[in-house]
């Protein structure tokens with residue numbers, strides 16, 4: 001049996017685990033590891049659309065996404081995140097009667113200097129003719145909305161962290177966790193890892209099974225179906241083909257549909273009955289993908305110490321949108337460890 005011992009072990013190398021590792025490395029933590037089995041194929045991150053926008057109904061989500069946006073810009077400037085992305089904009093459609101509920105969210109964006117516009121049905125039909133607008137449909141338009149490759153994002157952060165003391169243990173499926181003599185032991189038949197502090201960033205695959213692993217507080221995971229176009233955008237039957245690069249990503253609050261242009265190359269859509277886009281799609285030209293993501297009650301997430309478990313942090317949840325604020329979650333977890341553990345939750349995002 002292979003045995004390892006570290007000060008801190010993170011279970012999960014998806015966007016959350018990678019972001020935590022990065023911030024720990026930046027803060028000078030050295031003797032720490034990620035254990036993972038499946039980050040390149042089973043994780044929600046590996047299937048993620050990678051769409052980045054800020055507006056959300058939940059004001060905490062807005063705070064987290066704004067911070068992620070700032071952190072990402074800094075890391076791009078420092079050549080830590082190597083991918084550069086060209087914004088193609090993002091539209092968040094909603095029934096105009098909800099507008100008053102969104103005042104605080106929009107104030108936050110305004111105060112942070114993050115650009116946005118409210119587009120009404122009338123102006124929308126002229127500015128974004130590729131979408132079907134009805135009289136009650138308004139949208140928040142973010143010109144900086146864009147897309148990033150979630151895999152590349154993790155690779156860049158892990159590369160930096162490995163140069164600063166992170167050990168990666170891949171192909172290790174943790175089957176059981178126990179706490180004994182003041183440290184955690186994570187093990188299966190082949191491996192055993194000891195950790196003084198444990199951070200659980202195992203995402204959707206394992207979060208419903210926390211009880212079986214030996215931790216309380218199991219959460220729900222939900223299967224999502226999305227489609228990716230098999231061909232490049234220029235060969236799809238999309239009107240205004242010349243303006244493809246200007247098609248914004250969108251999310252429809254009322255129909256819970258979304259679609260995004262991935263790297264100006266392919267389209268990812270939540271459902272093929274996309275009446276929102278004024279185009280005809282041929283299902284043959286799309287590839288169906290099933291993926292799991294993680295849902296905490298009311299789509300709120302957990303980032304912080306778990307009561308009743310000494311030096312155990314949970315960083316997961318958020319309901320299908322965690323890529324766009326993963327850097328800030330990583331920052332908060334590393335900050336909590338730096339400030340010496342106290343057993344309370346630092347953020348119910």
Ligand SMILES: Cc1cc2nc3c(=O)[nH]c(=O)nc-3n(C[C@H](O)[C@H](O)[C@H](O)COP(=O)(O)OP(=O)(O)OC[C@H]3O[C@@H](n4cnc5c(N)ncnc54)[C@H](O)[C@@H]3O)c2cc1C
Nearest residue numbers: 012014016037039044045048049050051174203206322324
């Ligand atoms: C299809 C799809 C599209 C999405 N699109 C977007 C989007 O456009 N924008 C956005 O912001 N968000 C999007 N999301 C949401 C976002 O991708 C996820 O919320 C985010 O990737 C979750 O990251 P995570 O690190 O918490 O979990 P994961 O990425 O699932 O990572 C958890 C890791 O832990 C490992 N693991 C789990 N259990 C064990 C164990 N017992 N032993 C060892 N390793 C273990 C897993 O292998 C995995 O690598 C999308 C999600 C899906 C599924």
